[in-house]
Amino acid sequence: MSQDSPSAHGRAGAPPAPGGAGGWGDRGEIKPRGGGWAAGGSGLGPRGWAWRWALWLWIALAILGAFFYAPLAQDFIGQSSRILFFHVPMAWTSLVAFVAAGAWSVLYLWKRRPDDDRAAAAAVELGLVLALLATTTGAMWAKVMWHAWWNWDPRQTSIVIALVFYGAYLVLRGGIEDPEARARLCAVYAVIGLVVAPYLYFVMPWMAKFTLHPKPVVNPAGKVEMNARMLQVLLMSSLGFTVFFFWVHGLRRRLLRLADRRAVTAAGSAAS
Amino acid sequence: MSVEAHSPETAASRWLLEALAVFAKDWRAELRSRHALHTLLLFAVTTLITVSVALGPLGVSSSERLAVLPALLWVILLFAAAAGLPRAFVHEEETHTATALRLAATPSALFAGKVVYSASLLLAVELLLVPLYVAVMQLPIVSTADLLLALLAGGLGLAISSTLLAAIAAQAQGRAALFPILAFPVLLPLLLLAIELTRAAVGGTAGEGVLVNLVLYDATMAVAGLMLFPLVWNP
Numbered sequence: 001m002s003q004d005s006p007s008a009h010g011r012a013g014a015p016p017a018p019g020g021a022g023g024w025g026d027r028g029e030i031k032p033r034g035g036g037w038a039a040g041g042s043g044l045g046p047r048g049w050a051w052r053w054a055l056w057l058w059i060a061l062a063i064l065g066a067f068f069y070a071p072l073a074q075d076f077i078g079q080s081s082r083i084l085f086f087h088v089p090m091a092w093t094s095l096v097a098f099v100a101a102g103a104w105s106v107l108y109l110w111k112r113r114p115d116d117d118r119a120a121a122a123a124v125e126l127g128l129v130l131a132l133l134a135t136t137t138g139a140m141w142a143k144v145m146w147h148a149w150w151n152w153d154p155r156q157t158s159i160v161i162a163l164v165f166y167g168a169y170l171v172l173r174g175g176i177e178d179p180e181a182r183a184r185l186c187a188v189y190a191v192i193g194l195v196v197a198p199y200l201y202f203v204m205p206w207m208a209k210f211t212l213h214p215k216p217v218v219n220p221a222g223k224v225e226m227n228a229r230m231l232q233v234l235l236m237s238s239l240g241f242t243v244f245f246f247w248v249h250g251l252r253r254r255l256l257r258l259a260d261r262r263a264v265t266a267a268g269s270a271a272s
Numbered sequence: 273m274s275v276e277a278h279s280p281e282t283a284a285s286r287w288l289l290e291a292l293a294v295f296a297k298d299w300r301a302e303l304r305s306r307h308a309l310h311t312l313l314l315f316a317v318t319t320l321i322t323v324s325v326a327l328g329p330l331g332v333s334s335s336e337r338l339a340v341l342p343a344l345l346w347v348i349l350l351f352a353a354a355a356g357l358p359r360a361f362v363h364e365e366e367t368h369t370a371t372a373l374r375l376a377a378t379p380s381a382l383f384a385g386k387v388v389y390s391a392s393l394l395l396a397v398e399l400l401l402v403p404l405y406v407a408v409m410q411l412p413i414v415s416t417a418d419l420l421l422a423l424l425a426g427g428l429g430l431a432i433s434s435t436l437l438a439a440i441a442a443q444a445q446g447r448a449a450l451f452p453i454l455a456f457p458v459l460l461p462l463l464l465l466a467i468e469l470t471r472a473a474v475g476g477t478a479g480e481g482v483l484v485n486l487v488l489y490d491a492t493m494a495v496a497g498l499m500l501f502p503l504v505w506n507p
Contacts, residue, residue, distance in 0.1 A: 168453045168454050168457060172444060172450065175445045181507065184503060184507075185443060187503075189440060191500060192458060192500065195496045196458050207468065
């Protein structure tokens with residue numbers, strides 16, 4: 001989506017500066033880890049492997065906990081309440097992703113570092129995937145519990161608007177060739193999203209006057225109304241999803257960085 | 273634009289003069305061609321006819337009309353705005369006058385001038401369209417004040433958000449198609465609030481703070497626009 005063909009950058013008119021510090025194709029930004037890609041293998045050192053295995057183990061435990069450790073919630077049909085341990089963390093992590101994308105966009109407009117723009121783009125992409133998953137699992141759960149795939153519950157409305165908004169963000173990214181203009185305009189659009197978000201999250205649910213969703217676990221009263229075992233698994237799963245998001249986000253960010261560098265190098269060699 | 277750099281005016285009055293100059297320039301250009309006004313108006317009337325013909329012979333039952341008709345009115349206005357308002361910046365890019373504007377006016381003053389122009393254009397269309405809509409659809413107006421407030425605050429919010437998003441869309445490819453995609457999620461809260469207030473005007477019930485939230489939306493987007501527009505406008 002954001003990987004244009006190398007020739008697109010060549011026509012864009014931005015001065016290609018291969019190897020220039022802080023530029024779109026900065027060579028110094030990527031440090032091969034461990035043995036490096038040239039050395040073969042995965043290129044990960046023992047420390048890199050340790051926390052990745054810990055993360056897989058953590059998520060595996062959360063999945064096992066969701067099915068065998070946590071009890072069923074009251075007043076829910078069959079085993080349907082177990083989807084809670086995946087649906088809520090997905091929605092939560094997509095929110096984290098969108099807020100992080102907004103923060104990186106503000107940072108870009110302030111410091112004008114290309115890497116912040118890539119970070120924002122990567123966060124939006126992953127946030128969209130997570131929001132789609134949250135919407136799908138939510139619709140499945142709604143079919144079981146409320147007997148309808150969709151009924152414009154305020155939170156369903158909010159997440160659909162978020163999907164449309166960040167979908168539009170990616171369309172906008174695809175529509176601008178010049179990397180600097182793309183980063184600047186997309187960052188502004190993401191900040192507009194932050195400005196509108198309170199209306200989606202507070203005003204529209206208030207207008208709807210009712211919701212079928214259960215009360216948030218962390219509610220304004222500050223009281224946690226949930227079975228202790230369920231809460232443990234929910235928090236465990238949420239933390240796992242959040243760390244997983246930041247890991248994949250780092251990978252995606254490096255990939256975008258490589259694509260930018262390749263484009264600038266290609267534009268440079270085409271010019272000479 | 274004719275303000276001279278060494279005039280003794282303060283910065284604030286210079287800013288105002290610049291905004292007014294942009295506003296006057298846009299209206300002068302508009303009155304020569306009447307392109308945007310005709311586009312907006314014809315789009316609005318065409319949609320109105322579609323809605324009216326589709327609903328008219330069948331009729332909407334009286335219990336549903338108060339809920340349905342205000343929503344359709346704002347959908348018509350949204351379509352008209354999406355057809356006409358992006359022109360404010362697309363036209364500047366197409367005729368290559370954007371660079372001259374960059375030199376002539378402070379970005380925030382340019383934004384203010386464009387917003388006032390778009391808002392006046394939209395209000396002119398509302399002035400012609402809404403009486404027609406009320407007459408054709410036989411809408412019972414209970415509170416004229418609520419209707420006027422909804423049209424005023426809703427139109428202003430539509431103009432503010434559209435101006436900011438049109439400036440973004442004008443710099444990308446596929447400008448015309450991109451604008452509605454960018455604008456829809458940003459405009460949706462505004463539209464829902466305006467529809468709610470219009471429902472109150474035709475005898476429905478609206479929540480207490482709908483007008484307050486509508487005005488708040490306008491104010492937030494105006495402040496955000498004044499701060500963000502210079503970033504959009506200047507490379």
